[in-house]
Structures are given as C-alpha cells and as structure tokens.
Amino acid sequence: MRLRFTPVDTTFYDLFAQSAGNLVDGSRLLAEMLVDGSDRAAIARQMKDAEHRGDEATHAIVRRVNSTFVTPFDREDIYRLASSLDDVMDAMEAAVDYVLLYELDGLPEGIEDMVDVLQRQADLTAETMPRLRAMRDLEDYWIEINRLENVGDQLYRKMLAKLFNGSYDALQVMKLRDVVEQLEDAIDAFEHVANIVEQIVVKES
Amino acid sequence: MRLRFTPVDTTFYDLFAQSAGNLVDGSRLLAEMLVDGSDRAAIARQMKDAEHRGDEATHAIVRRVNSTFVTPFDREDIYRLASSLDDVMDAMEAAVDYVLLYELDGLPEGIEDMVDVLQRQADLTAETMPRLRAMRDLEDYWIEINRLENVGDQLYRKMLAKLFNGSYDALQVMKLRDVVEQLEDAIDAFEHVANIVEQIVVKES
Amino acid sequence: MRLRFTPVDTTFYDLFAQSAGNLVDGSRLLAEMLVDGSDRAAIARQMKDAEHRGDEATHAIVRRVNSTFVTPFDREDIYRLASSLDDVMDAMEAAVDYVLLYELDGLPEGIEDMVDVLQRQADLTAETMPRLRAMRDLEDYWIEINRLENVGDQLYRKMLAKLFNGSYDALQVMKLRDVVEQLEDAIDAFEHVANIVEQIVVKES
Numbered sequence: 228m229r230l231r232f233t234p235v236d237t238t239f240y241d242l243f244a245q246s247a248g249n250l251v252d253g254s255r256l257l258a259e260m261l262v263d264g265s266d267r268a269a270i271a272r273q274m275k276d277a278e279h280r281g282d283e284a285t286h287a288i289v290r291r292v293n294s295t296f297v298t299p300f301d302r303e304d305i306y307r308l309a310s311s312l313d314d315v316m317d318a319m320e321a322a323v324d325y326v327l328l329y330e331l332d333g334l335p336e337g338i339e340d341m342v343d344v345l346q347r348q349a350d351l352t353a354e355t356m357p358r359l360r361a362m363r364d365l366e367d368y369w370i371e372i373n374r375l376e377n378v379g380d381q382l383y384r385k386m387l388a389k390l391f392n393g394s395y396d397a398l399q400v401m402k403l404r405d406v407v408e409q410l411e412d413a414i415d416a417f418e419h420v421a422n423i424v425e426q427i428v429v430k431e432s
Numbered sequence: 433m434r435l436r437f438t439p440v441d442t443t444f445y446d447l448f449a450q451s452a453g454n455l456v457d458g459s460r461l462l463a464e465m466l467v468d469g470s471d472r473a474a475i476a477r478q479m480k481d482a483e484h485r486g487d488e489a490t491h492a493i494v495r496r497v498n499s500t501f502v503t504p505f506d507r508e509d510i511y512r513l514a515s516s517l518d519d520v521m522d523a524m525e526a527a528v529d530y531v532l533l534y535e536l537d538g539l540p541e542g543i544e545d546m547v548d549v550l551q552r553q554a555d556l557t558a559e560t561m562p563r564l565r566a567m568r569d570l571e572d573y574w575i576e577i578n579r580l581e582n583v584g585d586q587l588y589r590k591m592l593a594k595l596f597n598g599s600y601d602a603l604q605v606m607k608l609r610d611v612v613e614q615l616e617d618a619i620d621a622f623e624h625v626a627n628i629v630e631q632i633v634v635k636e637s
Numbered sequence: 638m639r640l641r642f643t644p645v646d647t648t649f650y651d652l653f654a655q656s657a658g659n660l661v662d663g664s665r666l667l668a669e670m671l672v673d674g675s676d677r678a679a680i681a682r683q684m685k686d687a688e689h690r691g692d693e694a695t696h697a698i699v700r701r702v703n704s705t706f707v708t709p710f711d712r713e714d715i716y717r718l719a720s721s722l723d724d725v726m727d728a729m730e731a732a733v734d735y736v737l738l739y740e741l742d743g744l745p746e747g748i749e750d751m752v753d754v755l756q757r758q759a760d761l762t763a764e765t766m767p768r769l770r771a772m773r774d775l776e777d778y779w780i781e782i783n784r785l786e787n788v789g790d791q792l793y794r795k796m797l798a799k800l801f802n803g804s805y806d807a808l809q810v811m812k813l814r815d816v817v818e819q820l821e822d823a824i825d826a827f828e829h830v831a832n833i834v835e836q837i838v839v840k841e842s
Contacts, residue, residue: 293839303508303713328794329801384533391534397602397807429498508713589738596739602807609811634703 238291239299240360246284246312247353250417252277253319254349257342257410260323261334267327274323281316285309299360300427308423312352315416319345322409329402337386341410344379348372348417355424362431365424372421379414383407443496444504445565451489451517452558455622457482458524459554462547462615465528466539472532479528486521490514504565505632513628517557520621524550527614534607542591546615549584553577553622560629567636570629577626584619588612648701649709650770656694656722657763660827662687663729664759667752667820670733671744677737684733691726695719709770710837718833722762725826729755732819739812745805747796751820754789758782758827765834772841775834782831789824793817 253274260270288309292302299305326334355368386407390400458479465475493514497507504510531539560573591612595605663684670680698719702712709715736744765778796817800810 289836290839293836324794328798384529388533391603391607393603397606398801398803398810400603400606401807401810402801426494426498429495589734593738596808596812598808602811605808605811631699631703634700 239288239305240357242284242288242291243308243312243359244353244356246281246288246309247349247356249277249281249284250312250315250319250349251346251353253316254342254346257319257322258339258346260326261339261342267323271323271327274320278316278320281313285313300431304423304427304430308420308427311416311420311423315349315413315420318409318413318416322406322413325402325405325409329405331402331406334406335386335389335403337382337389338407338410341379341382341386341407341414344375344382345410345413345417348375348414351375352417352420359424359427362428365428369421369425372417376414376418379411383411383414444493444510445562447489447493447496448513448517448564449558449561451486451493451514452554452561454482454486454489455517455520455524455554456551456558458521459547459551462524462527463544463551465531466544466547472528476528476532479525483521483525486518490518505636509628509632509635513625513632516621516625516628520554520618520625523614523618523621527611527618530607530610530614534610536607536611539611540591540594540608542587542594543612543615546584546587546591546612546619549580549587550615550618550622553580553619556580557622557625564629564632567633570633574626574630577622581619581623584616588616588619649698649715650767652694652698652701653718653722653769654763654766656691656698656719657759657766659687659691659694660722660725660729660759661756661763663726664752664756667729667732668749668756670736671749671752677733681733681737684730688726688730691723695723710841714833714837714840718830718837721826721830721833725759725823725830728819728823728826732816732823735812735815735819739815741812741816744816745796745799745813747792747799748817748820751789751792751796751817751824754785754792755820755823755827758785758824761785762827762830769834769837772838775838779831779835782827786824786828789821793821793824 256270256274256277259265260267288305292298292305325331351368351371355365358365358368387404390403390407395403461475461479461482464470465472493510497503497510530536556573556576560570563570563573592609595608595612600608666680666684666687669675670677698715702708702715735741761778761781765775768775768778797814800813800817805813
C-alpha cells in the first residue's frame with residue numbers, strides 16, 4: 228500500500244513495450260534462420276542489431292528509474308523486469324551465434340517447434356507490456372506464458388533424447404546441444420518475465 | 433533497526449517448514465532411485481508431485497508477503513529464502529528427469545554419497561525452518577550446511593575425475609555429468625538457503 | 638534523494654579494495670599456471686588462499702552492512718557489489734581446479750589471451766574501488782571493462798571454434814571447454830561488477 232503521488236512517469240511502459248518488441252524481432256529472426264538457404268550471416272547481423280536496441284532500451288529504463296522520483300511501481304521490480312527481458316534476447320542471440328560458430332547446416336527436426344513456442348511467447352509478451360499500465364486482466368498472460376514454458380520444456384527433453392539416441396557423434400551432440408539449450412533458456416526467461424509481472428500485479432492490487 | 437508492530441504474521445514459518453519438508457521427500461526419492469530395481473517412473477511421478485507441492489508453498493509465501501502489512505523479516509529476504517528453497521527442488525527433480533530421459537541404468541558408484549549429503553542437508557534444513565521464529569541458536573545450522581557443501585564439492589570433483597578417466601565413452605560422460613551436475617547444484621542451493629538464513633539472523637540481531 | 642547523515646562509514650571502500658586486490662592475485666596465478674613447468678598444485682593452493690581471503694572480505698562487508706546505520710550507498714547495492722566481486726574469484730578458482738582435476742598439460746594457444754584480458758580487468762577494477770568514495774570520473778572504468786568483455790567474448794568464440802575443429806577428441810573438448818568457460822565467466826563477472834558500479838554512480842548523481 229505505497230503512497231501514490233501524481234504524476235507518475237509513464238515512459239516506462241513505452242520502454243518495456245520497445246524492449247518486448249525487440250524480442251518479437253528476435254524470435255522472427257530465429258525462425259528465418261531455420262529456413263533452408265537462409266542468409267545466416269545477415270540474420271546474425273540483424274540479431275545483433277536487435278540486441279543493441281534491447282540494450283539501449285534497458286539502459287534507458289535504468290537511467291530513468293534512477294532519475295525519477297515517482298516510479299509507477301517499485302524500483303527493484305522495474306530493474307528486474309528490464310533485465311529479465313534482456314535475458315531473453317541474450318539467449319536468442321547466443322542460439323544464432325552458435326549456429327554460425329559451429330557452421331551447423333541441417334538442424335534436427337523439432338527445433339522449429341521450440342522456436343514456434345518462443346514466437347508465441349514473444350508476441351504475447353509484446354501485447355501485454357502496454358497493458359501493464361492498467362494493471363488489469365493480466366492473469367491470462369502469465370498463465371499462457373507458463374503453459375507455453377511447459378510445452379517448451381517437453382520439446383526440449385524430446386530434443387535431448389533425440390540428440391543422445393546415437394545418430395549423432397559426440398562433438399555434434401555438444402554443438403547442437405548448445406543451440407537447443409539457448410532456446411530453452413529463452414523460453415524459461417519469458418516465464419521469468421511473466422513471474423515478475425505477476426508479482427508486480429499482486430503487490431499493486 | 434526496523435520498527436516492529438505486533439502481531440507479526442507467523443504463517444511464514446509454517447510455509448517455509450512445508451517447503452523444506454518437500455526437500456526431505458525429494459532427497460529420499462533420489463536415494464530410492466539409486467536402489468537397483470527401483471521403479472524409476474513411479475519415483476519420477478512422486479518427485480513431480482513433491483515439486484508441485486513446493487511450487488504451491490512458494491506461491492503461498494509470495495502472495496502472503498505481498499498481502500501482509502507486517503512481515504516477520506524483510507520482504508526481499510522472504511522472497512529470496514522461498515525461491516532458494518525452490519531451487520533445491522528444481523535441481524533434485526532435474527536429476528531424476530535426466531536419469532529417466534537418458535535411460536541410465538547402472539549409475540557410477542559415488543553418486544549415493546552425493547545423495548547422502550543432500551539427505552543430511554535436507555533433514556537439517558527442515559529441522560531448522562521452524563526455529564527461524566525464535567531467531568536463536570541457528571549458527572550451528574549454517575556452519576554444518578556449509579561443511580556438508582564442502583564435502584559435496586569434493587565428492588563432485590571425484591565423480592568428474594571418474595567420469596573422465598576413460599572408462600566411459602563421450603556420450604555416456606555427457607549423460608552422467610548432467611545427473612551429477614544437478615546433484616551438485618542441489619547441494620550448492622542448500623548452502624545458498626543457509627547463507628540467506630545467516631543474513632536474516634545477522635540483520636535481526 | 639536519500640537523506641544523508643554523517644558520518645558515513647567508509648570502511649566499505651577498503652573492504653571492496655581488498656576484495657578487488659584478491660582478484661589481481663587470482664588473475665596473476667592464472668597467468669603463472671599457463672607457464673610451462675609451473676607448479677600447478679602450489680598455484681592451486683595459493684588460489685584457494687586468495688579465495689578464502691575474498692570470502693572473508695565478503696563476509697566482513699555483509700556483517701558491516703547489516704550492523705551499520707548509515708551506509709555510503711544503498712545496502713542492496715553493497716551486497717550486489719560484494720557478491721559480484723566474489724563471483725569473479727569463484728570462476729577463476731574453478732578454472733584452476735579443472736586444469737588440475739583433468740590433469741590438462743598442454744592448454745591450447747589462445748587461452749593466454751583470455752587470461753590477459755582478465756588481468757587487465759582485475760588491475761582496472763582494483764584501481765577503481767578506492768575511487769568509489771569520490772563517486773567521480775568512473776565512466777572510463779566501466780566503458781573499458783565493457784570493451785574488454787567484448788574482446789574476451791571474441792576470444793572465447795575463437796577458442797570454442799578451435800576446440801570443435803576436429804583436432805581434439807570429444808572428452809578432451811569437454812575438459813578444455815570447462816576451463817575456457819570458467820575464464821569466460823570470470824570476464825563476464827567483471828563486467829557485472831562494472832554494471833553495478835555504474836548503477837550506483839547514476840543513483841548517487
């Protein structure tokens with residue numbers, strides 16, 4: 228039950244929306260990378276750009292939170308929300324990096340399902356950020372993100388079982404696992420974002 | 433030196449005790465899994481149940497901390513304690529999952545010693561949670577947990593040396609390492625719980 | 638805009654300087670370990686000593702922050718700064734441990750470049766900690782640490798590409814990767830320290 232002075236600085240919502248928008252771009256780039264014959268070097272460059280834009284949004288949030296007297300919700304929560312959005316992008320970018328670094332051509336079937344989960348999480352998160360301001364009707368968002376994380380977790384385990392089923396040599400398993408693990412990390416990071424939003428809403432209500 | 437209003441909500445202690453009780457169940461299930469001929473699928477289901485109970489306890493703590501005006505100690509510390517207990521369970525469950533996922537039959541000798549450390553940490557933590565209320569005589573607890581973590585660390589290194597001594601092929605090493613690493617993570621997570629308890633006590637004293 | 642009572646306890650700066658000093662020792666020990674014919678067991682013992690000194694500094698900081706009424710900056714930030722310095726040491730020590738544990742003799746060329754980055758980050762961090770007190774002219778510090786982290790990241794990727802280029806068998810790749818990953822973690826942890834310092838400065842300004 229914190230005292231609430233007006234005006235509350237609302238730029239935060241725009242910055243969070245920006246940050247989530249970059250994650251939509253990132254998940255789309257991951258999907259493009261899986262298309263045969265895609266220009267992976269170009270995709271990696273675009274991913275790097277998306278990551279830079281994300282870093283800028285995060286820095287803008289941090290500076291603003293430190294220079295604003297009245298924030299729309301707790302400073303600590305604003306930090307945590309910003310950095311958890313950041314974590315998603317870092318994992319997405321690392322996945323693309325590993326594909327290029329290891330010059331992985333044919334990626335095993337099933338990866339596209341994980342990327343599909345990521346795209347749905349990204350879209351939902353981007354739709355939700357502007358609605359943080361109203362602080363209402365957000366429960367469906369975090370329930371669905373958590374459901375998608377469970378789906379992603381099952382897909383991840385299936386991928387691991389596939390990698391270890393003997394059809395890949397050990398070095399190949401290690402390389403592919405690096406990619407798959409980053410996708411799993413990104414899916415988990417989206418759930419972390421949703422958990423933070425849930426906590427913020429519970430506090431405010 | 434925070435002002436202290438009465439009554440302080442004491443349900444937190446019960447919830448922490450519940451959460452730690454689930455870790456006792458989890459460590460017991462890990463020990464059962466190592467017994468030859470154990471029904472691993474059944475054990476994995478029971479572990480999943482224990483994890484769900486743990487998640488519920490954590491959620492109950494989070495909701496209560498957000499809806500309670502006077503908490504027995506700092507909100508942030510309550511969050512951190514709850515989520516660090518959660519981390520232990522996640523690592524325990526992941527260990528069991530990997531054993532099933534990889535259909536690992538004979539686990540290398542030495543793993544049972546790591547699980548034994550986990551059981552002792554779990555029992556000690558469960559005994560201690562109800563005593564958080566008195567905030568007294570907790571030093572022996574965190575000293576012993578830290579000692580057990582050092583023991584576990586030595587066991588972990590011995591396991592790694594064994595996995596890499598040439599008697600396992602690379603894929604097998606990767607699979608077994610996943611299991612062993614989760615046990616090590618669980619042991620570390622218990623130490624993290626103890627560190628948080630220590631900080632809380634120091635603050636309150 | 639926190640109220641500022643005098644006197645502010647300034648012991649914190651000395652303790653942070655001590656902690657950073659241990660990281661200079663640690664990075665030097667890593668460099669020695671790479672010299673052919675170095676006494677690695679002795680180096681590991683010295684690294685363990687440096688880590689213990691680091692733990693003591695961290696504990697001193699935690700106890701002081703909890704027993705001091707007026708801290709030079711936010712309690713939470715002091716905790717985070719202390720534990721992020723701690724993370725650097727843990728990663729450095731783990732790297733040395735893996736080299737001994739796996740009895741790795743010839744380490745691949747390129748590792749010395751990563752250690753060089755670590756030494757430069759450590760020196761710069763140690764010079765900077767005492768200057769936290771003045772809270773001025775610290776921007777060059779975090780810009781350079783971030784630049785060094787980018788250099789380290791490139792070196793890490795080159796090392797990974799080298800490990801996976803087919804000239805090492807899978808078990809050897811796993812062992813060497815453990816070492817290289819810890820070096821990368823230490824380099825990242827230095828960046829994390831710098832990010833926390835930046836946030837503290839922005840808050841105070």
